[in-house]
Amino acid sequence: MAELRYVRALNQALSDAMAEDPSVIVFGEDIAAAGGPFGVTRGLLEAYGEDRVRDTPISEATIVGAAVGAAMTGLKPVVEIMFMDFVAIAMDAIVNQAAKARFMFGGQGSVPMVVRLPHGGGVSAGPQHSQCLEAWFAHIPGLKVVCPASVADAYGLMRAAIDDPDPVIMVENKALYARKEDVPDDLPAVEIGKARIARPGRDATIVTYGAALYTALEAADTLAGEGVEVEVIDLRSLQPWDEAAVLESLSRTHRLVVAHEAVEAFGIGAEIAARMADIGFDELDGPIIRVGAPFMPVPFAKTLEQGYLPDAGRVADAVRKTLA
Amino acid sequence: MAELRYVRALNQALSDAMAEDPSVIVFGEDIAAAGGPFGVTRGLLEAYGEDRVRDTPISEATIVGAAVGAAMTGLKPVVEIMFMDFVAIAMDAIVNQAAKARFMFGGQGSVPMVVRLPHGGGVSAGPQHSQCLEAWFAHIPGLKVVCPASVADAYGLMRAAIDDPDPVIMVENKALYARKEDVPDDLPAVEIGKARIARPGRDATIVTYGAALYTALEAADTLAGEGVEVEVIDLRSLQPWDEAAVLESLSRTHRLVVAHEAVEAFGIGAEIAARMADIGFDELDGPIIRVGAPFMPVPFAKTLEQGYLPDAGRVADAVRKTLA
Amino acid sequence: MPSSSAISPSKARPGARKGSNTPEALLALYRQMLLIRRTEERLSQLFADGEVPGFIHLSIGQEAIAAGLGSVLERKDTIASTHRGHGHALAKGVDLNGFFQEVMGRETGVCKGRGGSMHVADMSAGMLGANGIVGAGMPIAVGSALAHQVRKTGGVGVVFFGDGALAEGVLHESLNLSALWKLPVLFVCENNGWSEFSPTSKQFVAPLGKLADAFGIPAETIDGNDVEIVADTAGRLVSEIRKGGGPRVLECITQRVRGHYEGDAQKYRDPAELKDRDKIDPLPRAASRLSVLGVSDAVLAALETEIMAEIDAATEAARAAPLPEFVAAQADVYTPAGV
Amino acid sequence: MPSSSAISPSKARPGARKGSNTPEALLALYRQMLLIRRTEERLSQLFADGEVPGFIHLSIGQEAIAAGLGSVLERKDTIASTHRGHGHALAKGVDLNGFFQEVMGRETGVCKGRGGSMHVADMSAGMLGANGIVGAGMPIAVGSALAHQVRKTGGVGVVFFGDGALAEGVLHESLNLSALWKLPVLFVCENNGWSEFSPTSKQFVAPLGKLADAFGIPAETIDGNDVEIVADTAGRLVSEIRKGGGPRVLECITQRVRGHYEGDAQKYRDPAELKDRDKIDPLPRAASRLSVLGVSDAVLAALETEIMAEIDAATEAARAAPLPEFVAAQADVYTPAGV
């Protein structure tokens, strides 16, 4: 057992994967010499050399496109797009190339690459440095999308993402980088597609992921004080997501709330809710309520961003509402 | 009354808007001299001259980015991205610039531009020329998204999109271009955000848009033969979408199916279903069932694409299932 | 565009006109071109008859580039191609039967009918795919060159792209990244003067050679209709790259004989543009060189017969091949566990 | 990067060193630079004190470029800026109070606190926005130039971008489109040698002048620390553009004095790099030129006092200004009906 930060867990996972497999390479803007804007890649250059750890020019489309080509031909690239917002420049390589290559070439080969996308707000970074766009990727067949909330999962999902033969979008919430947790010394890989019950409960289910997990847990604490025992499910993987785990919980609690930091409309929560309104319909004893960001760009001013970010109060209200 | 093709209706709308307002300009790849790959812009160059109707290089990021700059400074650009799939290259200009400019500049100005995106399959165009990615845009605050299914709406929504002060994504299903309908000589603009009851019914509601409308109507015909009267709602606008109209229909029929050509998972239908599982929960007498494309890239071979595209049989089955 | 006017196809680099090829080597190049030509002529027919779904872009008139490049590449070398990629695929060694079956949408096609003409790929042959997205092959080839470099395979990455693709920003980024990292990559521009329905001169203003020069990348512009010039120049550039010389650019001036896609009525095009087609067509040019080198007409006629037999057989095999089944195709989206 | 070594900032274009400016004109330029400098120094302090949220990028050391450009642009001209855009905004005429209130996140800010430092914009001043996306301003400026051309405003679009942005593909596309359409647009590269934590020489290999030349766009590389050179050259280029000469490129060699953002410890940087800072700093340089031109120290001292008073007032006004309210902000996403 040792205390570990989320950012260090990611770093350790990268390092362990690079040590085990010489085909793993890492590149992106300022990730080598400077160790990355958030320090996720610190020390890798020194440990694994400039052939495998490379600073790139500011050329997102070509960074990701080159990762696709490299992944098709024997390497396992892990590339960083500094803020998820910038991935808008690199969507072709991810969506039209990486996601489709295996299928459109008839299953001939795989494209084992990881695109790391730091998302999320809370630091007044403004409308172009705070977005949560994971729903875009979850909609694209051929991609996998993961979003670790805990330190252990940061390690475990990074390892799984790198090991995965198919392209994986690794979403990291910037607000979690500094998070510390006690974790076992030997962290395992975490199976992509498996959710985790972060807090068991019987009265309602909150499905969440990423930094919103902690908002949900806070809401669950509040509600416990009111005698409402909420089960909190951390999805961890968004594509594929653990439909069975959510359905199982719902069939015990009969109430569902979905919470995330991303914009609510057409967000990840829409699919969870829609699916449960189909296969879980008979289990539902109340409306499915989603809590996500309102339909506006992420604002800069602190007062605005506070109003913008979903908080525990809103999550608790949603639970109360579906229980009403 | 005259018979008009969908493609001609779009063309007429562009032409009428250009005639009325000298600030409307049109540019894109092969849209001027050649009249566009699908003929939507035919004759505009001759009518309005090369200053206002321009062929561009193959530079999608800059085509859309330039439209943003032009829209900020007095023009109303209508740009075409030849196939919606290619918009992956131009996402920054749409999402980080056009969508956010009004908000992040404190409501100082508007960005009156239209991005035309032909989507949809059915012609063996394969995985990179058939996608329906409208859910990406519906998730982005600051954008509006429309998708006309009827010839009258092709005209009316194009006019509304051009008139709109904010950026509008105009989604056109390629399979509908050749569609003919009898329409009044004087077509009106269609308010963005208003759905249309394409077929009234009392037993179940199918919410749909774009080419899937005709699949839904076919399913409704089949079901009518079984004594089931289905109401079919053509959303027309996807962002904003007509929540009130859907809720109103649901509160009469108590059963809901959502059908579209786009991939089902994390598609437009997820939001409709999720929303109704919240605000329409008390009205629901059966599960909400979605019909969309399966989770795979659009395949090339005819046998595969036939299996891929949602058809009337699947839509009818969904209705039967929620009524069961 | 400027770079195409800088060189007139039929009299380009006259000194280089006499290729360094033996009759056997030239005959092999000719054979490759003829195979591509007859294959695409057959596809044109099959398309018109409704036997090829989707839309197809033919490289008729441009075969010297694919054949020339193919002749100097090794199997481990990797290529990224375009929407007009039939020639590249065949010249890189994609099996003719698998190719026909793919383009005709059969389960036995090289991509099991999932991709079709615009997505022909064969990883085992180093053919990383035709591509429906203009310019998208550039970073993919650059990435494969990175893999060659890191894995020390001695291989080279090659990207084919059209003159229309010059306007895409990934060109700029890919030139820069490959120069910066001295990647073993060859940029091959097939400059046929057209970008769909528009002359590229109305779309892009920078000569590729000058652009490459700005990045410090050696570039050559050659007559892309002379298969010997293509093979010789490509051979030289590829060997420079293989020796660690970093990226190279090769611009091949050629012409698009057919429409942008099959079925394109080409109303935008002056038919006179192609009136001297015979003079610039790479096949008759290579044939007459062969006869200078002493290869008899009978040999060429025999070759023709042989190739037509192959194509007939491939056509028949494709017709007889099974259509793909939807349920099985769904399993190809992700790699199955344990693979 | 090559283009920065091609010219040594302190001795660039010595002939042009004696600007064509009157003492009054140079004093105005100096004033503008001083306003930017003192404003950013204040912001640095406010940021350290937690009064400025988010992250801010200062242009200290680069003021000559903003001031020089600002002096030759008219109000109708349009600029697109970068993450390091405070100077551009002020030099283009954004009100100092509205500016401070924006950066400090107030409802009365020029963008009502919705955007902050990275998104300062003022449509009425032709300032189309700082931008958080490297390179994104290029097509926006190109589009505004298109509007100038179509609407025959006689205006010019200007884009500021850093040397790091040279690697983005939109540069290539924007150069091409503006050359093709002869758009009235000026590309201003502020080459400070750094791209975040990396020297741009390790990221981009092509000299901008050579790139521009490939597109047939006249380009100049100048000492960006000499405000007279900047103003004179920019004035000449802008008037050529205004007369219909098409696009121009202006590369200004300068240096980034502060870290990439405030709070950046700059472990990656050799402090010696800035040891000659005084010699290249545009402010002392302009000041000594002013004294040669006969402007007394007293005048400069008075200017300093005046500017500090403005900045103090703006700071206090911003502190006193109301914070934005969430509910009202939601109404700014879309244009209200009837507007």
Ligand SMILES: Cc1ncc(C[n+]2csc(CCOP(=O)(O)OP(=O)(O)O)c2C)c(N)n1
């Ligand atoms: C990103 C993208 N934009 C546009 C298109 C549509 N398109 C297909 S081919 C083509 C022209 C390409 O011209 P060129 O690169 O010269 O190749 P050629 O067809 O002449 O072989 C265009 C615009 C596309 N497939 N991808």
Ligand SMILES: Cc1ncc(C[n+]2csc(CCOP(=O)(O)OP(=O)(O)O)c2C)c(N)n1
């Ligand atoms: C598309 C995009 N990629 C990366 C970044 C992160 N980033 C912000 S500034 C910067 C460096 C820019 O360098 P340069 O253009 O030279 O401007 P400078 O900071 O020197 O003024 C980077 C990489 C970004 N904001 N946008």
Ligand SMILES: [Mg+2]
């Ligand atoms: Mg071409």
Ligand SMILES: [Mg+2]
């Ligand atoms: Mg810089």
